[in-house]
Amino acid sequence: MAVIQRIEELKSGALSAVAAAGSTAALEDVRVRFLGRSAEITEIKKSIGSLSPEDRKEVGRAANLASREIEEALRARTNELAAGEREARLRTEAVDVTLPGVPFPKGHLHPSMRVIDDVVDFFVGLGYRVAEGPEVETDYYNFTALNIPPEHPARSEHDTFFLDEGLVLRTHTSPVQIRTMLAQEPPVYVVCPGRTYRRDSDPTHTPMFHQIEGLAVDRGLTLGHLKGTLAAMARHVFGEELKVRLRPGYFQFTEPSVEMDLSCFVCGGNDPNCTLCKGAGWLEMLGAGMVDPAVLEEVGYDPEEYTGFAFGMGPDRMAMVKYGIPDLRLFFEGDLRFLRQF
Amino acid sequence: MRVPLSWLREYVDFDLSADELVELISLRVQEVDGVSRLGIREGEVVVGEVREFGPHPNADRLFVARVDLGGREVQIVAGAPNPYPGAKVPVVLPGSVMADGTKLGKAKLRGLESYGMMMSERELGISSDHGGILLLDDSFEVGRPVADYFPVSETVLEIDVFPNRPDLWGMIGVSRELAAVLGTDHRIPETSPGSGGEPTGAYGLRVEAEDLCPRYDLRRVSGVAPGSRAPLWMRQRLYASGMRPINAVVDATNYVMLETGQPIHAFDAEKVREGIVVRRAREGERITLLDGSTRALDEEVLLIADEEKGLVIAGVMGAEDAEVGDETTDVLVEVATFDGTNIMQTSQRLGLRTDASGRFERGLDPNMVGYAMDRVTALIASVCGGLVAEDTLSHYPEPVRPWRVPLRVERAELLLGIPVDSEEAAARLTRLGLSIEKENGRLSTTVPTFRRDLRREADLIEEVGRLMGLEKVPEMLPEISQPGGLTPSQQRLRRLRHVLADVGFAEALTYPFGPDRWLEVLGAGEDSAVRVQNPLSAEGKYLRTSILPGLLDAVARNRSFGARGAGLFEVGNTFEPHPPPEGVRGAAIRFRIAGETDRPGPDAGPDEYSLMGVREIPRVGLVLAGTVRPAGWNTPSFRAGFFEAKGIVERLVPGARFEPSERPFLHPGRSAVVRVGEAEVGWVGELHPEVAGRFELDGWPVAAFELNLGACEPDPEPRFEPFVNVPAVNRDLAVVVSSQVPIGDMLDTIEGLGSPILAEIRIFDVYEGPQVPEGHKSVALSFTFQAQETLTDEGVDAEIGRIAARLGEEFGATVRS
Numbered sequence A: 001m002a003v004i005q006r007i008e009e010l011k012s013g014a015l016s017a018v019a020a021a022g023s024t025a026a027l028e029d030v031r032v033r034f035l036g037r038s039a040e041i042t043e044i045k046k047s048i049g050s051l052s053p054e055d056r057k058e059v060g061r062a063a064n065l066a067s068r069e070i071e072e073a074l075r076a077r078t079n080e081l082a083a084g085e086r087e088a089r090l091r092t093e094a095v096d097v098t099l100p101g102v103p104f105p106k107g108h109l110h111p112s113m114r115v116i117d118d119v120v121d122f123f124v125g126l127g128y129r130v131a132e133g134p135e136v137e138t139d140y141y142n143f144t145a146l147n148i149p150p151e152h153p154a155r156s157e158h159d160t161f162f163l164d165e166g167l168v169l170r171t172h173t174s175p176v177q178i179r180t181m182l183a184q185e186p187p188v189y190v191v192c193p194g195r196t197y198r199r200d201s202d203p204t205h206t207p208m209f210h211q212i213e214g215l216a217v218d219r220g221l222t223l224g225h226l227k228g229t230l231a232a233m234a235r236h237v238f239g240e241e242l243k244v245r246l247r248p249g250y251f252q253f254t255e256p257s258v259e260m261d262l263s264c265f266v267c268g269g270n271d272p273n274c275t276l277c278k279g280a281g282w283l284e285m286l287g288a289g290m291v292d293p294a295v296l297e298e299v300g301y302d303p304e305e306y307t308g309f310a311f312g313m314g315p316d317r318m319a320m321v322k323y324g325i326p327d328l329r330l331f332f333e334g335d336l337r338f339l340r341q342f
Numbered sequence B: 001m002r003v004p005l006s007w008l009r010e011y012v013d014f015d016l017s018a019d020e021l022v023e024l025i026s027l028r029v030q031e032v033d034g035v036s037r038l039g040i041r042e043g044e045v046v047v048g049e050v051r052e053f054g055p056h057p058n059a060d061r062l063f064v065a066r067v068d069l070g071g072r073e074v075q076i077v078a079g080a081p082n083p084y085p086g087a088k089v090p091v092v093l094p095g096s097v098m099a100d101g102t103k104l105g106k107a108k109l110r111g112l113e114s115y116g117m118m119m120s121e122r123e124l125g126i127s128s129d130h131g132g133i134l135l136l137d138d139s140f141e142v143g144r145p146v147a148d149y150f151p152v153s154e155t156v157l158e159i160d161v162f163p164n165r166p167d168l169w170g171m172i173g174v175s176r177e178l179a180a181v182l183g184t185d186h187r188i189p190e191t192s193p194g195s196g197g198e199p200t201g202a203y204g205l206r207v208e209a210e211d212l213c214p215r216y217d218l219r220r221v222s223g224v225a226p227g228s229r230a231p232l233w234m235r236q237r238l239y240a241s242g243m244r245p246i247n248a249v250v251d252a253t254n255y256v257m258l259e260t261g262q263p264i265h266a267f268d269a270e271k272v273r274e275g276i277v278v279r280r281a282r283e284g285e286r287i288t289l290l291d292g293s294t295r296a297l298d299e300e301v302l303l304i305a306d307e308e309k310g311l312v313i314a315g316v317m318g319a320e321d322a323e324v325g326d327e328t329t330d331v332l333v334e335v336a337t338f339d340g341t342n343i344m345q346t347s348q349r350l351g352l353r354t355d356a357s358g359r360f361e362r363g364l365d366p367n368m369v370g371y372a373m374d375r376v377t378a379l380i381a382s383v384c385g386g387l388v389a390e391d392t393l394s395h396y397p398e399p400v401r402p403w404r405v406p407l408r409v410e411r412a413e414l415l416l417g418i419p420v421d422s423e424e425a426a427a428r429l430t431r432l433g434l435s436i437e438k439e440n441g442r443l444s445t446t447v448p449t450f451r452r453d454l455r456r457e458a459d460l461i462e463e464v465g466r467l468m469g470l471e472k473v474p475e476m477l478p479e480i481s482q483p484g485g486l487t488p489s490q491q492r493l494r495r496l497r498h499v500l501a502d503v504g505f506a507e508a509l510t511y512p513f514g515p516d517r518w519l520e521v522l523g524a525g526e527d528s529a530v531r532v533q534n535p536l537s538a539e540g541k542y543l544r545t546s547i548l549p550g551l552l553d554a555v556a557r558n559r560s561f562g563a564r565g566a567g568l569f570e571v572g573n574t575f576e577p578h579p580p581p582e583g584v585r586g587a588a589i590r591f592r593i594a595g596e597t598d599r600p601g602p603d604a605g606p607d608e609y610s611l612m613g614v615r616e617i618p619r620v621g622l623v624l625a626g627t628v629r630p631a632g633w634n635t636p637s638f639r640a641g642f643f644e645a646k647g648i649v650e651r652l653v654p655g656a657r658f659e660p661s662e663r664p665f666l667h668p669g670r671s672a673v674v675r676v677g678e679a680e681v682g683w684v685g686e687l688h689p690e691v692a693g694r695f696e697l698d699g700w701p702v703a704a705f706e707l708n709l710g711a712c713e714p715d716p717e718p719r720f721e722p723f724v725n726v727p728a729v730n731r732d733l734a735v736v737v738s739s740q741v742p743i744g745d746m747l748d749t750i751e752g753l754g755s756p757i758l759a760e761i762r763i764f765d766v767y768e769g770p771q772v773p774e775g776h777k778s779v780a781l782s783f784t785f786q787a788q789e790t791l792t793d794e795g796v797d798a799e800i801g802r803i804a805a806r807l808g809e810e811f812g813a814t815v816r817s
């Protein structure tokens, strides 16, 4: 039958046109040409009603099959071409990946505070609490209660800032220890970080600086507990390889008193030209000792029942050593060229 | 304390290098601050005799000598003109290493070969004299090593002596200590009593101020050769110890001071009228001191006088009048102990700190006086000729006797954390000069009077511990039975600092001292700040009442170094005077000085807080200035402004309310007080341009805030709020209101409606301009509605209508279409 033959011709013509189309727009033209309202196959479908019932069935089936086949080819070819076109479009959207990203602001915590936070976290982990006290302190708490009565020569070494009569800017955080002991019964395990003040100004002394002191009072505490605690702290802050050593020291409110040195974590004591330890191999870092029995008595603890240890360190100096900062005065100038590095 | 090792070796035997000694002393005694070297480090110095001496043919300032070194003659070029044929000189041979580390070769100087070098006193480490070649006296034998006469190579340790150990300020004490460390003996110079001299008793001694002078001894040395110079070895040791040679008598007193730690004074006896009087100075009495200054004294000053006039400010410094000089032939030697506190106060008040005053301040042992007197008078007689009197005038009414201190070995073990053997402890302490008895298993010690620091058991335990070796102490951790942790407020503070850093600002720490300017700028009176009595400078007269000025100074500093802006914050205290109530000033002083407070009770007095007199307020302050963050290629810049600062406050103090407020240092139209509830907790605002100018910040926008730390609750603990899976509905509403209407009030009003479905409001535009009537603004609000069931358009419209109506009633708002 000629009509059937014509349908086959149209179909193969359409399929080759689909295959030849180079863009989705050209495909659309193909679709209109072969399946549109005035396309020949459409016309054939419209004229089916005028055919004999036998032909009607056969021609209808062939026309529908041909339409479906063409649509299928169109769809496949459209997908194929659209994907390619999308890829081409994406390529035109390329950015310069070497340009910097959107900057999210980065802030800075002060190096002394970083060390203080670090040390405090260590002691909190051991079971210590953090005690605080006023920076304006009474003469009594700052000196007398710490075994430094009026007229004592040690007072002149404190370079104290004086305020109203009987008031000073605390020269150390030790009064916090006294206030803590007066306020509670043993066992006591506290660290006391804070600002302290001395009337002094040069590259290694500033009128304000920080201290962290610590105090432990309990039954059976020894110099060994002091050494172990501070050694563990030092390793936490400066590195696991660190060694420590005790030397005799002198402090008004401890007896025995010791100084603790840390092995140089830059050269390990192996470089005579080391800029940090100056070849000594050791860094002076902590003063400490067993709480003087007179101090325990002053706060109403029985020195026969309880012993304790106390220690003090300078987080500013620890930060200098840890981060390699040469001049203490940099710490308190608010200079962003300094602060931004932390 | 400078310790020349050649001197130390005279008193104690040890076989250690300087480095080993430094380590040992540092670990067992006290820290060694430094090691210095004098003379030559290596090589040889021999006695030479100058044969010929004349000018260098090729150089104006050089000389050339032929020197006999004992059997051979060499040519030496010199820079000093003082040698002459027949003079004996020290010659350092080629190959020797000098103190500064340079090695001496056979040098050619301006064409002439020089075999070694003739040495000055400084090059030999005898004194700082570099004016000429040292000329040796006839007792030196040509060709012999100079080291046979005095050390040509000296190592000096600088020991940092703790203030409670005045016994270590003398070579004898140091040698005792070293012997105790080494477990060996030490020896001290022998002395002899006087004989044959004119009697001391020809003079009187009267101690009037007994309370300030526990002991005063006087002895006479007569027939002294006038103008004597101390022998080389003595001058060399004085120099190595950091003192300057003066004359033989004074040098001998200083030498014995270096030996014993006991300062000694010598008077020219002929200038002393009748006798020595130890008394308080009279009010207004004047004295001209050796340093040339004239001082007006008062009754707090202890004076050594004769019957006519003051001779010495006791323990501090002498007057010119009765000092030993070149004509002196008759000497009165004073060896005494004074009240340390009084000496310290006198030297502080007069601004005179001397070697002697520093020693007396610490409190010396009166029992050292006898030995020091015997030693110094014999030494003067031996180096200057003369005879020592047989009698001594002595005032020592209450002799100090040794005291007993018990020592329990188990207590030592407890404190030290190491096993302590009682025999070893006893042996160690004995070496330090203590005598030990055993009483039913415990030790009873008797402490010599030169160890005034050993009063209690703990003091002895310290000695035992350090001499046994602190390296024996093990590393242990206590078993702590309490949980550690930060208090809620400490945790909040941590969070606050981290929030401020996380959003991009830098934590600064500034000095809390400020000048008058700070108060002026803040519009505060002098009385509103705590005054520092002894500031380092006028820039630090007051304790800060606000964190702001310190941060502004810091910002200005950054600007001066080229920064385009800054965002700095600080957490710290501010200080306010809080004078104690009327009539309790006395109680306040007692509390501050003596720690006394009234016991709590019905009639209890003021509490500690009001007696302190100063309130400390912990605060956080932040300053934004200039371009805090510059624009990037695809990001806008972040500049300082009111709303930037306010946004941070809102993060730190959720629920804060802001009310317009005027403060003299803030922009009058761009500042607000921050409230929580009714309480004022801080302020936020842009800086007044006038104030910015005073801080060198002209032309920069500056915004800041300061908040009480207690009010801050940054990122509070979250609480879960249930939600339903029903879509939310967003709806916008723009209204026109008078420009005067505070938008915050509009938001409060909307919240006040208590809408059950209103979940969120956001303001997305505020507009004033030609599109709205003059004096009005358009406010665009975006609402999010959320309910348990899906919302209908009618329901949402009704709610919008209710809001618009309420805004209309309250603020005259009209809906903008």
Ligand SMILES: [Zn+2]
Pocket: A264, A265, A266, A267, A268, A269, A270, A271, A274, A275, A276, A277, A278, A279, A280, A281
């Ligand atoms: Zn090192």
